Amino acid sequence: MMTLDEKFKILEADNAPGQEIRQVMTDLSTIMRGGKMNGIPVDFSHGDVDAFPPPPGSDKIWNDGFRKGAQQAYTEYRGAFEIRERLAERIGKFTGRAISADNELIITPGTQGALFMALATSVTEGTKVAVIEPDYFANRKLVRFFGGEVVPIPLNYQKPSPTNSIDLDRLEDALKKGTKVLIFSTPNNPTGLVYSHTTIHHIGTLTAKYGVTVIVDQLYSRMLYSGENYTHFCSCKVQPENTITIMGPSKTESLSGFRLGVAFGTPKLIDRMERLQAIVSLRASGYNQAVLETWFQEPKGWLEKRISEHEAIRDRLLKIFNEAHLKTSIPQAGSYLFPTLPPLGIDLNTFVRLLRYQAKVTVTPGTEFAPSFSNHIRLNFSQDHKAAIDAAKRIVKIAEIYSV
């Protein structure tokens, strides 16, 4: 068993997205080669809700909720029933699987809140959890916080379809050896890979066979680029008894400032999540819950426009990075890019700090997504189009300066 010191060492968050402001930069002037670069600062660690604002009217709906007063301020811990009811219907339509508002869905403070509680339902001291590499940086931390053991499963995201999948043999081997939980994101964070129909169904069959709990993070599933298809794990014919799917309006819909997420799945697990939510945060902010009414019912054409604008940025950045030999896979969905860096004369964290200090560009080190990705950086390209392009060019220059 870990001591508290060990436990909180694992949770070290200095390089986590958004925490860069707490880093000390004074030592960099002696390492820096060449001068500081001009340009509009770009923070690729998260999307820019000024460049891509929330759907029109979200503040109006918030104000309507506030004026409702007590009724909106205090809801069941799992969220206001009427909101859950309408959400369940819309999300059920989206995923192709009916959801009971009464016992299969919970509203959470962001998808981060949903992930925390979802893992808590199923991971305790010694539980073996299959975690994809690379995948969302908090997954490994969460597993270890609850005392679980991370069983890494590689994602061959750089291979051409259909081999660009997780290593299914490794997964089956892990399940055979007692792995009890699988967590993965599709689209994958940080690569933007969408799990194929075949892979999803294969995972469904395997996890059903071995009685595994599956937690699927579908945060970016609405921002699907031209020609891509999406398969919802919860719609699989064969699937395990215990599953939780997580979604939220923080990314595509830019509602991150409201801290709203949802989880839906097996009633027993949703019930556990609510019991835990009662001692973790009681409920998602009552007034903010009202804003979920905008979700999945944005104005006609709004989502299509948002996707095409992101696709245009994606294509430009891919061109810039690939021409400069910073090999980058094509994200099929979402707004993450995961470029490979050339061999550098400095370590990754120093590179990332220099990028911020010298070129006004904030990115997230690849090591946040699995320990081995020490030559990768992650960008959230949901940014002002022109500023993102200029910043990407500065990344290329900085990589040139410090390459060996």
Place this chain on the structure above:
Amino acid sequence: MMTLDEKFKILEADNAPGQEIRQVMTDLSTIMRGGKMNGIPVDFSHGDVDAFPPPPGSDKIWNDGFRKGAQQAYTEYRGAFEIRERLAERIGKFTGRAISADNELIITPGTQGALFMALATSVTEGTKVAVIEPDYFANRKLVRFFGGEVVPIPLNYQKPSPTNSIDLDRLEDALKKGTKVLIFSTPNNPTGLVYSHTTIHHIGTLTAKYGVTVIVDQLYSRMLYSGENYTHFCSCKVQPENTITIMGPSKTESLSGFRLGVAFGTPKLIDRMERLQAIVSLRASGYNQAVLETWFQEPKGWLEKRISEHEAIRDRLLKIFNEAHLKTSIPQAGSYLFPTLPPLGIDLNTFVRLLRYQAKVTVTPGTEFAPSFSNHIRLNFSQDHKAAIDAAKRIVKIAEIYSV
């Protein structure tokens, strides 16, 4: 070590305040004596923000925050620096102890969020934690969720001052026997007792001597009634190295719908809280954080008026309960009453459900605050004055009907 089933059994939340809506009531018609009562429904399980609304302009400040966009949506995990800076100054003045905005304060999603993370910093498998009985219902659940062991310390709240204190001998005995953490609320939830200057300083000396971590929940410390004095634990001359104080604007200020709280104290513990917050919920809703600017700077006279209105309700309810021999201690602060019921022919949970079904009055069973309080109910009397009085009279009637 507990299994997940055992762990979530402890977190059972069906009788927790606000969850009554999920209870099945169909079996009550066969138990009920007499008919249903008329009257305006009153939910004493939490305060009514319609009767006591948030300070004027809190929605305007929220809207200003929303319009600030990205800058307000994404903050450090511990909260926006500028807001922390101003809060630290105001709270420092209130408590009489300077607080560093940089490393001694964190903004959390409600005080529930603060409590969860505060206990997580110091409680792990086998940690002995002194928990006051009665005290806030989540404390015991939190300790056990983190694998800790609850060491109960009685609060002699019904005795006259100065013996109406926790049992300090029992506390010292517990500390001698390896208790490592003490958590308590002052004003106490559910009784409204304010820990005296002598008791607070005694606790400071004892916990310093034994090197104990102290977590103090001061959620209601601003709503102090005429003639009462308040002592802040953090202002003690002698105090242990590790302390966390928790406050929030959810009660007196009715900002509960925003889910905002703060914790301040030892930098190492605040740092741990932030690391944990990064995987629990990232941050308190960015736009909502803006509303903290109203806190501790309400319009002149606002707080005094709010207190005197609550004091008037308190006095009327005390009179009603004590005249009917539902013995109730006088709360010195906050808006909780903790009346004693007469011996009943039905169990407490059935009484509470009948109260809701037959008399349209929702209260929280005393057993939520410690297992032995099976003849108590808790009321949050932050309600419409007239409706609260009528509802209190209905409680008295229902207690008469079912008493033996």
